[in-house]
Amino acid sequence: YEFTQPIQMRFNELLSGVRADVAIKVHGDDLDQLVALRPRFPAVEYAGIADTRWGGGEGRTIVLVDGQSAGYGRYALAHEVGHNLGLRHVPLAMPPLCNRAASDGEVTTWWPYSDPTIQFPGYDASLAVPRRVEAATNFDLMSYCMTGEAENAWISPFHYLTLFNNRLAPSMAPVTAKAAVVESKAVAREYWEIRGSMANDGLSGTLAPIFHPTTELTPLPSESGSPYCVRFSGSGGTLGTHCFPLSFRHGESGRELRRAAFSFLVSGPAGTTRVALMNGTRELAVLAPGSQVPTVTIGTPRAGERWEATSSQQLAWAGAGSATLSYLADYSFDGGKNWIPISLETTDTRLTIDPRELTGGTNVYFRVTASDGFSDAAAQVGPITIAQTPRLAATTGTLDFRKTVLAQSAVQAATITNTGTGPLRVTAAAFSDAVFSLVSPAVPFDVEARASQQVEVRFNPLSAGARAGTLALMSTGGAAEIQLRGTGLLETAADAEATPASVDFGAVPVGGTKTMAVTIRSFGPAALRVSSVTAAGAGFRSGVAGALTVAAGASRVVEVQFGPSATGAQTGTLTIATNDPARPSIAISLRATGVAPGAGGAPLPQVAAGGVVSAASFLGRLSAGQVAVLFGTELSQGTAAASSVPLATQLAGTRVLVGGTAAPLFYVSPTQINFQVPFETTVGSVPVVVERNGIAGPAATATVASSSLEFFTYARAGSERDPILAHLDNSLVTPANPARAGEVLLGYVTGLGAVSNTPLTGAGSPSAPLAAAVNPPVVTLGGAAVTVLFAGLTPGGVGLGQLNLQLPVALPAGGCLPLAMHVGGVQSQSRNLATAVGGCVESAAPRLVLGASAVDFGGVAVGQAGDRAVTLSNAGTAALTVSALRLSGPFSVVSPAVPIAVAAGGSQVVTVRFRPVVAGLAAGSLEVTSNDAGSPATVAVTGVGTAAAGQPSLGAPATVAFGSATVGQTATVSVVL
Numbered sequence: 001y002e003f004t005q006p007i008q009m010r011f012n013e014l015l016s017g018v019r020a021d022v023a024i025k026v027h028g029d030d031l032d033q034l035v036a037l038r039p040r041f042p043a044v045e046y047a048g049i050a051d052t053r054w055g056g057g058e059g060r061t062i063v064l065v066d067g068q069s070a071g072y073g074r075y076a077l078a079h080e081v082g083h084n085l086g087l088r089h090v091p092l093a094m095p096p097l098c099n100r101a102a103s104d105g106e107v108t109t110w111w112p113y114s115d116p117t118i119q120f121p122g123y124d125a126s127l128a129v130p131r132r133v134e135a136a137t138n139f140d141l142m143s144y145c146m147t148g149e150a151e152n153a154w155i156s157p158f159h160y161l162t163l164f165n166n167r168l169a170p171s172m173a174p175v176t177a178k179a180a181v182v183e184s185k186a187v188a189r190e191y192w193e194i195r196g197s198m199a200n201d202g203l204s205g206t207l208a209p210i211f212h213p214t215t216e217l218t219p220l221p222s223e224s225g226s227p228y229c230v231r232f233s234g235s236g237g238t239l240g241t242h243c244f245p246l247s248f249r250h251g252e253s254g255r256e257l258r259r260a261a262f263s264f265l266v267s268g269p270a271g272t273t274r275v276a277l278m279n280g281t282r283e284l285a286v287l288a289p290g291s292q293v294p295t296v297t298i299g300t301p302r303a304g305e306r307w308e309a310t311s312s313q314q315l316a317w318a319g320a321g322s323a324t325l326s327y328l329a330d331y332s333f334d335g336g337k338n339w340i341p342i343s344l345e346t347t348d349t350r351l352t353i354d355p356r357e358l359t360g361g362t363n364v365y366f367r368v369t370a371s372d373g374f375s376d377a378a379a380q381v382g383p384i385t386i387a388q389t390p391r392l393a394a395t396t397g398t399l400d401f402r403k404t405v406l407a408q409s410a411v412q413a414a415t416i417t418n419t420g421t422g423p424l425r426v427t428a429a430a431f432s433d434a435v436f437s438l439v440s441p442a443v444p445f446d447v448e449a450r451a452s453q454q455v456e457v458r459f460n461p462l463s464a465g466a467r468a469g470t471l472a473l474m475s476t477g478g479a480a481e482i483q484l485r486g487t488g489l490l491e492t493a494a495d496a497e498a499t500p501a502s503v504d505f506g507a508v509p510v511g512g513t514k515t516m517a518v519t520i521r522s523f524g525p526a527a528l529r530v531s532s533v534t535a536a537g538a539g540f541r542s543g544v545a546g547a548l549t550v551a552a553g554a555s556r557v558v559e560v561q562f563g564p565s566a567t568g569a570q571t572g573t574l575t576i577a578t579n580d581p582a583r584p585s586i587a588i589s590l591r592a593t594g595v596a597p598g599a600g601g602a603p604l605p606q607v608a609a610g611g612v613v614s615a616a617s618f619l620g621r622l623s624a625g626q627v628a629v630l631f632g633t634e635l636s637q638g639t640a641a642a643s644s645v646p647l648a649t650q651l652a653g654t655r656v657l658v659g660g661t662a663a664p665l666f667y668v669s670p671t672q673i674n675f676q677v678p679f680e681t682t683v684g685s686v687p688v689v690v691e692r693n694g695i696a697g698p699a700a701t702a703t704v705a706s707s708s709l710e711f712f713t714y715a716r717a718g719s720e721r722d723p724i725l726a727h728l729d730n731s732l733v734t735p736a737n738p739a740r741a742g743e744v745l746l747g748y749v750t751g752l753g754a755v756s757n758t759p760l761t762g763a764g765s766p767s768a769p770l771a772a773a774v775n776p777p778v779v780t781l782g783g784a785a786v787t788v789l790f791a792g793l794t795p796g797g798v799g800l801g802q803l804n805l806q807l808p809v810a811l812p813a814g815g816c817l818p819l820a821m822h823v824g825g826v827q828s829q830s831r832n833l834a835t836a837v838g839g840c841v842e843s844a845a846p847r848l849v850l851g852a853s854a855v856d857f858g859g860v861a862v863g864q865a866g867d868r869a870v871t872l873s874n875a876g877t878a879a880l881t882v883s884a885l886r887l888s889g890p891f892s893v894v895s896p897a898v899p900i901a902v903a904a905g906g907s908q909v910v911t912v913r914f915r916p917v918v919a920g921l922a923a924g925s926l927e928v929t930s931n932d933a934g935s936p937a938t939v940a941v942t943g944v945g946t947a948a949a950g951q952p953s954l955g956a957p958a959t960v961a962f963g964s965a966t967v968g969q970t971a972t973v974s975v976v977l
Contacts, residue, residue: 406488891943
């Protein structure tokens with residue numbers, strides 16, 4: 001197994017043109033630009049932008065993934081829309097609450113505040129009474145400081161006023177002392193939607209099929225001074241030109257883009273018969289009408305049809321024209337007043353529709369628009385009835401508010417779900433006890449089919465003691481009931497809970513250790529103080545030393561371990577001492593079974609002696625952040641590789657703990673693990689433990705230094721390994737493509753040690769600013785100094801270092817020079833670098849490698865035969881010729897016949913036979929004669945002849961011991977046959 005994943009990942013990114021921790025490559029020319037004009041909402045949402053130069057922004061492409069997922073869905077959408085409207089990242093962090101500054105790499109003096117918070121309280125008028133005040137300590141939505149459901153995000157006054165002043169205020173007439181505000185009403189008009197892309201060299205471009213939407217949007221004016229234009233021509237010549245800005249720099253990373261997309265609305269001049277994409281005077285792409293105006297007719301459904309939302313339905317149409325047609329499909333739930341796209345730019349003439357995804361009713365219309373690239377035509381059908389049955393269900397059965405001090409309140413959220421086939425409306429919410437009230441959302445509210453909605457409920461106790469009640473929700477999809485309970489307190493007190501109530505470790509091999517987790521929760525209102533966590537019972541150990549405090553509303557995970565010293569079942573107790581007056585002591589029962597290693601389905605992972613090494617050099621010196629390899633047995637139950645970044649710390653049930661910290665994993669197999677040494681690892685001797693399905697094997701020891709810099713290498717030929725260095729065109733430096741004097745090479749390494757702008761362990765390395773080596777290496781080639789232009793982590797890579805090296809203008813003599821480097825006096829392995837064609841290539845020669853040094857046939861009956869295979873491999877660089885195979889005694893060569901030719905890198909199986917003629921031990925050797933310089937080579941051959949049934953057998957001692965005998969005298973020993 002060659003460790004090449006980081007290099008492979010880097011090259012794959014270069015080939016795909018996608019560069020991000022998690023990225024989507026959208027195929028086609030219109031990579032974005034459809035949010036304002038043609039939004040679409042598939043199962044995994046993504047969005048783009050168009051004409052968003054409100055505040056001087058560049059109108060760049062944004063791809064938003066999974067806009068409705070739990071977590072940051074709403075925040076991510078707001079954050080990206082903020083970019084689209086000209087807002088930049090907040091360039092500050094605020095440890096420990098926010099450790100990541102969302103800097104775009106620009107000077108940060110424009111941000112007026114000292115931290116990324118909104119500074120002043122905000123006011124959320126969208127929520128039900130009582131309105132919610134957003135705390136001044138909430139983070140600005142353009143920062144990278146969100147947590148949980150992003151409920152700690154709001155917009156700062158600075159960014160709000162930025163949007164307001166950049167033409168996002170409502171359109172209004174000038175206001176005088178007594179003048180009323182008058183809103184302008186836009187008039188819907190038909191425009192031309194121009195879309196396409198252009199290469200960054202300006203030599204090629206594309207134009208997508210033109211459609212003619214009717215919209216109230218106002219097109220932006222032509223951008224004077226821009227060389228990128230669309231020219232409209234007719235029979236009399238040029239009718240008009242619309243120019244637009246185009247950037248070939250990524251808006252956040254600043255990296256160069258190979259291609260940029262554009263999209264805008266324009267009023268197409270009357271009489272236009274030709275549209276051309278221009279870069280200055282160069283014409284890059286052309287659209288012109290066909291000889292036949294396109295037509296389209298809808299075959300299915302027909303007006304008046306009824307669709308049941310319980311099964312998929314078909315929208316089918318037919319189009320005709322002189323060119324290949326592209327189609328857009330829309331639907332309207334209100335008789336054609338509003339249209340929502342359901343399919344964009346397809347050449348298919350049939351669309352499968354899930355009626356549950358649409359807003360149904362009795363007035364649904366469908367529309368299909370066909371375009372030949374220049375002209376379009378539309379057809380619509382309706383009304384269609386989509387019969388839907390909403391159904392309300394309470395996903396949360398009970399809300400337990402636990403303890404709340406009088407005159408205070410607590411808020412919790414229940415989840416309701418629409419499990420039916422159409423949208424429902426919650427029309428009423430009733431509480432059986434007045435101490436409970438609705439916070440949000442305001443009634444009535446809607447829930448789409450198969451969607452969920454959180455309902456926030458407040459508990460405001462007026463007297464001490466336990467209270468219980470219900471929340472009854474009524475809707476157009478039925479009713480649902482949620483149980484409510486809570487306890488009022490006269491004064492603050494801790495409220496503790498520990499889960500699970502019992503822990504079963506299962507079977508654990510003797511000599512191994514298994515760790516299980518217990519969660520301690522503090523429900524408040526006072527902080528929970530845990531004075532001790534102790535374990536009783538043979539083999540059980542608590543992972544907590546001393547006391548700990550858990551803030552109100554927080555939780556803490558503690559560990560308990562079982563390490564058996566003998567086989568058999570064991571029980572114990574984990575005792576948690578708290579300041580909760582109701583539960584001063586929480587007992588959790590423990591049980592486990594010690595088994596012999598390998599028994600009970602619990603193999604014990606074992607790290608080989610000296611088996612923790614650098615992935616580049618396979619030497620035992622490591623450093624924090626580098627890529628490493630671990631060898632052993634029973635390390636994993638299978639083979640698995642990381643599929644995304646940040647890297648996970650568990651693959652196929654296996655974890656690696658380096659100094660107690662879980663290491664990110666590239667690859668695991670039963671005998672090998674590739675991992676990143678955590679950046680948190682300290683210098684010195686560090687324990688390395690492999691856990692398989694929660695069972696830890698014996699700890700190995702790794703030596704961690706401040707740096708352990710080594711080149712990654714590749715197997716050029718046989719055992720020859722060369723460093724991975726690339727020319728600036730990304731081609732590999734090889735003896736056939738050697739390095740040249742004065743050129744810049746890119747070298748890939750690991751073990752740089754400390755870097756600036758250190759990424760999180762397991763995360764891709766940053767691109768702005770770069771993670772540069774704190775102590776860059778000194779590099780020489782053939783003893784001559786090499787200039788290190790950059791030493792640091794490769795952007796997007798995990799643990800992968802990069803050296804940008806400029807070779808001396810005058811190279812030392814020789815076509816194969818040693819490339820050496822050291823950091824702080826610590827020398828790395830020297831690697832040969834070809835500096836002339838054919839350099840570093842040794843004379844071609846064969847090299848014979850035997851598959852085994854000895855072959856044992858075991859017992860074979862006299863007169864019978866047994867066969868064994870011996871593999872002959874050629875690890876050299878020239879053809880191997882085996883001229884003779886010699887065996888003696890009852891041994892013989894069955895096949896193949898000599899001479900035998902084995903190509904470089906190839907192998908040949910030789911079959912050897914043992915046919916004993918007498919019972920007893922037989923020994924000999926296979927002699928292989930070849931053109932290998934070390935010829936001949938031998939393989940020891942042994943076997944035992946055994947007596948066949950009914951035949952006599954001679955037996956004798958294998959050895960006879962005479963003991964001591966005087967010189968000149970005779971010693972006699974009797975042997976029984």
